[in-house]
Amino acid sequence: MTKTLHILNGDSTLNIFKASGIEGDTFVWREVLSNGPVHSNFASEEFWQQRDQFMSKEFDIASGKYKEALQRPFQTLTDNLIDYSEITLWFEYDLFCQINMIALMHWLNKFSYQGTATLVCIGKIDDSGKLYGLGELSADTYQDFFNTRVKLGTREYDYASDLYEVYCSNAPDDLYNYVLMPFGELSYLPAALESHFRRFPSLQTGFTEIEEQFINFINAGETDKMKLIGKMLRWQTHQGFGDLQYINILERMKPVFNDFEKLDLPSEPDSSLISRDYFLGGANVNEWLWDMEEETLIPREPAS
Structure with missing residues (x-):
């Protein structure tokens, strides 16, 4: 007897998947x-x-949760992995998913x-x-994506x-190396990685791309925090972040504001007030800068 497992990228996908009629067990991977x-x-x-x-700290999750x-x-x-003859991964184009x-x-x-092992990874569909x-699509389209899923092999695994x-x-x-030498079956990775690089502070401004966009919206007159977060969600292209991630980034920017509750910024915000003692993957953000002109990451010179 064959069994199929579908590993899904989120609960919105799960809800639609259940209505698609595709057979198999499901598992939602909720990590970030x-x-x-x-x-x-x-x-x-x-x-x-x-x-x-x-x-637990970043998203205020209760102990043990x-x-x-x-x-x-x-x-x-x-x-239970050996019980499944096929595993299909369902993911999207953005950094979060990639x-x-x-x-x-x-x-x-x-x-x-x-x-x-197979992969359904969507982004451009028309x-x-x-x-x-995946959460934007109707259940009746899922079967078409499943029918055209990509089989994963040694080359994909190693990459x-x-x-x-x-x-x-x-x-x-x-x-x-993975931007300059893209892999055809994983075509959305280069753009996702480029958005990752821009999460490091800019050599030119001291702010990350996301922080700069927050400042742009505020300078344009936005004074309501939840509307500001909504604008960030609509602005993003390859980030794939949720509201909690943007709320946490805004909180990290708190020392920059004259009045954080009113979103009152000084005319020349000081990026050095933002603590960079956090990690993205294995990299301490304190140790790297994004050179916007050269479009490259460079090590930050240690303070003398």
């Missing part, structure tokens, strides 16, 4: 590996401890999964120029594993 430190030894005790500590909601279900999934996607491909490679998420390990390293500039 695009944020915070990520250990290279995926699904190890060190990995889970690090992610538990970060997620991370293990209950993410770690234990994933361990159960791992224990990092989660390569981590799971790395996991399947590390686990030496012997069944058939000539409109718009990039679509994803190498990229995952670089993402978890302290040398984020090495990720350029």
Whole structure:
């Protein structure tokens, strides 16, 4: 008897998937590996401890909730993996999804999964120029995507594993290799990685791309925080972030404001007031700058 497992990128996808008529078990991968430190030894005790500590603090998760909601279900999934003859990953074009996607491909490679692994990864589906998420599509379209899923093999596994390990390293500039030498079956990765680079503070302004956009909207007259977050969600292209991620970034900017509650900024905001002691993957943001002119990451020179 054959069994299929569908690993989905979020609960909105799950709700639509259930109405699609596609057979198989489902598992929702709810991690946010695009944020915070990520250990290279995926699904190890060190990995889970690090992610538990970060997620609990960053998203105000109650003690023990991370293990209950993410770690234990994933361990159960791992224990039962051999029961499935096919595993299909369902992901999207954005940074949020792409990092989660390569981590799971790395996991399947590390686990030496012997069944058939396939990928549904969407973004461009028509000539409109718009990039679509799975949650924006109707259930009756899911079967078409499933029918054209890509089979993953050694080349895809090795590429994803190498990229995952670089993402978890302290040398984020090495990720350029995966932008300059894109892999056809993972065509959305280069644009997602470029949006990742712009999350580091700019050499020219001291602010990240997201922080600069916050400032632009505020300078244009936005004084309501929730409307501001809504504008950020509509502005984003390849980030794929939710409202909590933007709220946390805005909170980090708090020292820059004259009056944070009123979103009152000085005429020349001082980026040096923002604490950069946080990680993206394996890189401490304090140690890198984004050169907008050269479009490259450069190590920050240590303070004398």
